[in-house]
Amino acid sequence: MNTNIRTDMQAAINALGSPPDPTQRSSTSDLSIDETLLLHQMGYEPTDLVSGISVVSIPYGTFITPYGQSGPIELPPATQAVATAFRIAAERARHECAGANGIGVVGVHVEVEVGGQSVSVCFTGTAVSPIERPKAPTNQPFLTDLSVRDFALLSRSGWQPVELVAGASFVAAPLQGMRQVLSQAGQNIELPLITGALQTSREKAMDQMQSAAIALSAAGVVDVSIIDGPLGHSRHICAFICWGTAIRLVAERHQPIEPRLVVPLHDHIDFEATSIR
């Protein structure tokens, strides 16, 4: 952009005296101005802020684990509840995106909350559409948790987001007997049962996410986010939930981006007044 900011500022304020252009369609987006400009440069425009939510019940008794087990105990009802919540929330976000004439949702903010008896998954993001509208209807809208900057970088390298994929697993560590508890008392040693449960839940969840990507013919998953650790209400149960954007190569081959090296000529800390938006 090569404009005179002072002239533009005057014109902007003078334009407030006239009503908005009736031919313009109202739109909403949670993108910053940098992201809007970048998106426009790529040939897309934001159309609407969309969301999708699902709250799924975890059947009673799922987190009650029996005594006398020797290895990690998987809890399929809880795993299934998270998978269902992700699937339905994604369907709702896609439905809202299609209603806004979008071809996909970028910068999806994913909120996952696991309670004692329920799990909630919520997606919020901005639906985008090409500036030059395609004549033929597009396939089902995609969802991606990539920021517009990452989306632009990926597109420039010849890749395309396919879908947001997720995996989840809940594994209980078997409850220890009195002899085992006493044998470990006062020693700083590894707790193999908890470690095993965490390891198992990780493997299962990552495997699910990878399987989901393979089913979509994606080459890989990027920008993976993870929630893991023992549940607040049942410390012997390890949860592992992961999600990311499945991507596929659409160009003939990967296009190297060859970044330029720059040395910033300012102090190492940027001044940022966090109280001022």
Next chain:
Amino acid sequence: MTIAPRNAAWSSGLSTNDFAACLSSGLQPLGFVQGCSVVNWSFYGIGYNAMGFGLGVSRPSGYFEQYLCPHGIVSAEHRRYGMNYQKSWIEESYLSALRSATERLLHEARKLGAHGVIGVIDRPSYHSETSSFEISLSGTAVTIEGAVAPAVPFTTFLAGQKLNKLVEAGFAPVEILIGIASIGVMASCITEYQLTGGGFSLAAGGGWGAAPGGEIEQVVEAQTAARSIVRQRVRDQLGGDILHGASLMVRSNETQEGPQIEATLRGNRVRHFKEFTQIDPPSPVVHLSDR
């Protein structure tokens, strides 16, 4: 550019960076302005009639859905009726506080002869000890060299470089927009069982079984309604303009009755005033910095 001579020094809420960016774009800071309002904030208000809802005697205005118990008479404690309802009295309190705070902010800006208020900060706060809600707005009143004063001074959350980029891209700041939707959930017996895991319900086959799994329909519908209402409320105020940099916040408070959901949407209303200027394809760079 020179700052106009005044009898007293001007104040502002701008950072040094934002101040420098303001001067470069012809904005002259006039003073720090603010407006606030405190309103009564009660969970129960006019229109709330828990007994009446189920019997259809009275209904609150706006969104309302009823969920009937499939069990019949079980016990005195059994939740025979469930409902989702829009808490219009809460929304109205919030919006009236926002309107008053905005008017006060603009009144101070007008007194300074400002064209607009930039870098607006909104601070909502709840005072449980007095059951009141306070909203406070503050920002920096500015005037623009050579511009015609608008009928109503513009307001924007942006300042400095971000505001300059917005204008360079072809958008004029119009006003800050904040919307709210408040939905109360009075959980039906089925929803209560799904949320707490307790109790029994009529199983699919017609017999009695454990609380049903799957989606918690009543909560999902309340959450969806809150998001949908707040977005529609803000869209209705756009009138052909654009909501930029929106932020949708949803909070859910668990109560004995069921979750109480509040969705707020805030952003900058902006107007297209010139053709969108295409930027050059950005060059990827790697910063060679120490940290």
